[in-house]
Amino acid sequence: MTIGILGGGQLGRMLALAAYPLGEFISIFDPDGDCCAGHVAPVFKAGFGDTSALEAWAKACKVVTFESENIAGEVLQTVQRHTTVAPGLVSLTISQDRLLEKQRLRDLGIDTMPFAAVDSLADLQQALGNIGIPAVLKTRRGGYDGKGQRIIRSPDDAEAAFNALGRRNLIVEGFAAFSREVSIVGVRGVDGDEVIYPLTENEHRDGILRTSRNLVGDPLHAEAEHKIRRLMTDLGHVGALALELFDVQGRLIANEIAPRVHNTGHWTIEGAETSQFENHVRAITGRHLGVTETRGYCAMVNFIGSTPDLDKLLALPGVHAHFYGKTGRPGRKVGHATVVAASAQARDDAVAGINRLLAA
């Protein structure tokens, strides 16, 4: 069947590469004919606002998925008039608005930091009184990789942050003094079957994910798994979903939902028996989901701005390269490496080796 993917970035590219061995065909919808998924799959080149193009494309696809929650709900609504869409509009809507997201999590009994909607300076000041300081002011929509947010460390910061972020459609949240950032990726099938990958520990720098490590036997895994199962079921989600969490003194606090394959799940390409990409494809095409068992101590290191020397990278034991074919640019994700090792030490040695290449 032909699977349509809205967006031709690296997630679309890796979804295509996972779909081909299943005999599926891919069509990428993207305004940029030279997008990196377009190097491995045909591109239907048109703007997301071009309704008739979307309709023509949707009719040629058996199922349509998306690689980013930053597409307009109207796009998905147009597409689903002509073909099956997975995940659905509910998952998209919830995850593209931080306020709706936090409200949904709270309704499900999944702990979050205290939060409040902010559409005026008075809202903000009242909320800061309840939540306390430090707090984080964020745009409800559109932020990613640390963009669209300001930390308020004193009451004097409030007005400047409020003005900088556009004075409306904001959310303020308590600042999580976390010991670790973790995430969990689950995949839910059309029939409600669910598979869950192990909890992953993540390191960010300058708001951008740098390194993820799967956690073997982490005591908080069971709680994280419970949360993501509850969330996927509630959303009627179909496909991969990631839940980012803070570990605040052993208590898991939900931070963000991504209704798609996730950067913190890239280690599963070599590190799990079935990758998040293949399981997403299996889910949206109504197939049996694959085993998520891991192959050892795994990691993922992002390449931001530029890639390291490929030959030196390939010489590192247990390391596999994933270059996206994108042009380097500061802050841009252009590739990653995965590590699979027999021990935590061997895994961390490999990560250190990759980081030395990146620093070279």
Place this chain on the structure above:
Amino acid sequence: MTIGILGGGQLGRMLALAAYPLGEFISIFDPDGDCCAGHVAPVFKAGFGDTSALEAWAKACKVVTFESENIAGEVLQTVQRHTTVAPGLVSLTISQDRLLEKQRLRDLGIDTMPFAAVDSLADLQQALGNIGIPAVLKTRRGGYDGKGQRIIRSPDDAEAAFNALGRRNLIVEGFAAFSREVSIVGVRGVDGDEVIYPLTENEHRDGILRTSRNLVGDPLHAEAEHKIRRLMTDLGHVGALALELFDVQGRLIANEIAPRVHNTGHWTIEGAETSQFENHVRAITGRHLGVTETRGYCAMVNFIGSTPDLDKLLALPGVHAHFYGKTGRPGRKVGHATVVAASAQARDDAVAGINRLLAA
């Protein structure tokens, strides 16, 4: 860089899928724009006899490889006037002519069955006198999957076989009363570095490969590895190479060389840390070769003529699907499954499960 692949069948398709994560670009040269590699990579559609098309294409490729030894040497000669070719003409020439192949093997001290060139009925009768009966008469060129050969079981069969196979450019070989068919795949880099996959045991039916199993700790592996290293070095080979062997009462007899990734190495996609496809790409692009360590007890089951039910296939533990996107047709290879298991028993159970689906 752009890697050119002569031929757009499933081997070209799987090479492309292995090349993309390394950030490489692919261009397939094939007269059929709808070839199955063309579903995952751009096709330069032209005939192999179209020299100016070949030249234009070659100029746009940093390196060119081939997925079949059934391309004319002239094609490779044309291409190598404009870009690097790997493997080279020597490997192609030797492996596309059974007589040159057997002579080369004999010259290297690699055991073969006794053989003789046949260009007349007198040649054949004299050879049968030396070699004995049963014997196998084969065309020197172009045969595959059991085509282009006849078994001579009595002197009376000789003339009919001779006439059926075209009366010239033939080779007659002693009939190997083998206990097992095995093969070994090696990959040699530009710098002469070599990596070797474990010996694999193969089952054919009607002349077509059905099942391969990697052999864990087989006593004949070392001898097979010695032979393939000798051969790759002698040929100055760059890329993957397969050597098919008969186990005749514990003695390894070379049967055939394939200067490319090989059907009996498909289990390496999930079964080895680095697949034969990725290592071929690494070799021809001058990269460091990857570790060939296996992930357990592995197998590959070919889908001939048609594919089994995909969903049922994916429900089998340890099984991964590789569908080629080809139309089913009797005798045509349209896909395969790989198995990775923790024990020989679990592996064989999975193979039996796949065979039950194929029989359904």
